[in-house]
Amino acid sequence: xxxxxxxxxxxxxxxxxxxxxxxxxxxxxxxxxxxxxxxxxxxxxxxxxxxxxxxxxxxxxxxxxxxxxxxxxxxxxxxxxxxxxxxxxxxxxxxxxxxxxxxxxxxxxxxxxxxxxxxxxxxxxxxxxxxxxxxxxxxxxxxxxxxxxxxxxxxxxxxxxxxxxxxxxxxxxxxxxxxxxxxxxxxxxxxxxxxxxxxxxxxxxxxxxxxxxxxxxxxxxxxxxxxxxxxxxxxxxxxxxxxxx
Amino acid sequence: xxxxxxxxxxxxxxxxxxxxxxxxxxxxxxxxxxxxxxxxxxxxxxxxxxxxxxxxxxxxxxxxxxxxxxxxxxxxxxxxxxxxxxxxxxxxxxxxxxxxxxxxxxxxxxxxxxxxxxxxxxxxxxxxxxxxxxxxxxxxxxxxxxxxxxxxxxxxxxxxxxxxxxxxxxxxxxxxxxxxxxxxxxxxxxxxxxxxxxxxxxxxxxxxxxxxxxxxxxxxxxxxxxxxxxxxxxxxxxxxxxxxxxxxxxxxxxxxxxxxxxxxxxx
Numbered sequence: 387x388x389x390x391x392x393x394x395x396x397x398x399x400x401x402x403x404x405x406x407x408x409x410x411x412x413x414x415x416x417x418x419x420x421x422x423x424x425x426x427x428x429x430x431x432x433x434x435x436x437x438x439x440x441x442x443x444x445x446x447x448x449x450x451x452x453x454x455x456x457x458x459x460x461x462x463x464x465x466x467x468x469x470x471x472x473x474x475x476x477x478x479x480x481x482x483x484x485x486x487x488x489x490x491x492x493x494x495x496x497x498x499x500x501x502x503x504x505x506x507x508x509x510x511x512x513x514x515x516x517x518x519x520x521x522x523x524x525x526x527x528x529x530x531x532x533x534x535x536x537x538x539x540x541x542x543x544x545x546x547x548x549x550x551x552x553x554x555x556x557x558x559x560x561x562x563x564x565x566x567x568x569x570x571x572x573x574x575x576x577x578x579x580x581x582x583x584x585x586x587x588x589x590x591x592x593x594x595x596x597x598x599x600x601x602x603x604x605x606x607x608x609x610x611x612x613x614x615x616x617x618x619x620x621x622x623x624x625x626x627x628x629x630x631x
Numbered sequence: 632x633x634x635x636x637x638x639x640x641x642x643x644x645x646x647x648x649x650x651x652x653x654x655x656x657x658x659x660x661x662x663x664x665x666x667x668x669x670x671x672x673x674x675x676x677x678x679x680x681x682x683x684x685x686x687x688x689x690x691x692x693x694x695x696x697x698x699x700x701x702x703x704x705x706x707x708x709x710x711x712x713x714x715x716x717x718x719x720x721x722x723x724x725x726x727x728x729x730x731x732x733x734x735x736x737x738x739x740x741x742x743x744x745x746x747x748x749x750x751x752x753x754x755x756x757x758x759x760x761x762x763x764x765x766x767x768x769x770x771x772x773x774x775x776x777x778x779x780x781x782x783x784x785x786x787x788x789x790x791x792x793x794x795x796x797x798x799x800x801x802x803x804x805x806x807x808x809x810x811x812x813x814x815x816x817x818x819x820x821x822x823x824x825x826x827x828x829x830x831x832x833x834x835x836x837x838x839x840x841x842x843x844x845x846x847x848x849x850x851x852x853x854x855x856x857x858x859x860x861x862x863x864x865x866x867x868x869x870x871x872x873x874x875x876x877x878x879x880x881x882x883x884x885x886x887x888x889x890x891x892x893x894x895x896x897x898x
Binding site for chain 1: 639640641643645666671673674677695696697700701
């Protein structure tokens with residue numbers, strides 16, 4: 387369903403402040419996030435690239451951050467909006483800690499809060515241009531959910547944003563099963579990230595895998611995947627159809 | 632300066648179909664569990680049925696999932712306030728009016744939600760209310776909304792033979808079918824809609840409301856094109872057999888065996 391918003395820029399002086407504040411397009415963007423539930427909790431993989439249109443501007447952006455004691459938030463889309471969301475969540479977690487009552491925000495609560503934030507921004511026609519992945523463990527229960535920039539949210543055993551939804555999700559649907567060990571989970575995520583590396587233009591070969599369990603959050607050091615570019619068919623691509631030029 | 636147009640839409644259609652059928656002392660509400668966006672599937676296990684914590688009314692909505700969720704939250708909280716103020720649960724007709732008003736309240740930035748409200752009215756008879764996105768509603772004997780509604784509604788019209796609303800004296804649209812027959816009809820209808828509507832499939836969630844409580848049933852639906860036909864056919868055949876012709880059934884069974892052997896070559 388197409389929907390156009392008449393933004394009348396005729397009276398520039400009157401509208402200058404209101405209109406220039408709305409998000410119209412993303413500028414610096416992160417590509418896919420892939421996440422799965424495994425035996426002890428949730429694993430989340432992301433690369434460290436921040437693209438400025440078609441330029442790979444930033445190569446050291448951490449797109450997965452720990453939230454409170456029980457959650458991990460990964461974001462794809464506009465990086466500055468992600469940083470704004472981290473500020474919102476910082477305030478949320480701070481207020482939660484100030485109660486000092488032994489309770490702490492679990493992943494379900496954070497996911498619900500984010501869904502409401504994204505939906506309300508969409509209602510004001512000023513979206514946060516992100517697709518967020520929220521994973522966590524609380525009281526032995528693993529949780530993994532996703533929110534899009536217009537507020538569509540759901541939870542599942544495996545999620546992926548952006549290109550990952552097209553390329554990684556089918557692999558996960560085929561090969562994910564309950565109670566994956568840590569090694570198997572990492573292998574599965576690496577398989578997905580490798581496909582994304584080959585096929586997603588904005589992916590870079592520098593990724594981090596973050597893990598959250600009942601004990602806490604661990605973010606791996608950045609590393610790169612082994613890739614293979616020596617397929618015979620690509621050595622001499624025109625072998626079957628030699629042209630004159 | 633020329634008018635700028637937004638390059639994103641605040642709406643999206645996450646697909647799915649909802650159906651409800653009212654009976655003499657029961658109401659069946661059913662919806663599939665597939666949530667999609669564009670040509671991708673986001674989740675194969677997302678429930679569209681919302682129990683507003685009222686034991687006489689169950690809401691099922693398809694359309695834009697974020698709006699559906701917000702709408703369900705609003706109704707849930709309004710119902711809670713009603714219970715505190717009136718010391719009783721909302722009746723189904725009351726919930727129906729509330730839903731209509733809630734939808735119209737956002738007439739100029741609508742909830743993109745296509746709703747079917749099912750439940751038991753004050754006399755204990757089944758009732759179904761069907762809505763459009765801005766709140767116009769009607770009490771009917773059965774309804775389908777969502778991406779598969781165009782496939783399902785004509786079939787329900789044929790099978791449930793609703794009397795014309797223009798007749799005098801007014802005739803009840805409640806179906807004379809028994810509860811197991813209605814549940815069976817719902818399963819048939821979804822199995823058929825799944826064949827041709829790409830946004831309907833995965834699982835079917837059925838809620839049956841009766842005076843003594845709510846019962847839930849879950850049935851698997853086709854997930855892709857290359858699954859066995861047998862499942863679909865067997866349900867359709869059961870339906871045909873209950874309409875009464877046994878020799879026709881025999882022929883169909885023979886046909887289904889032949890089709891099974893060849894189904895993978897076609898698909």
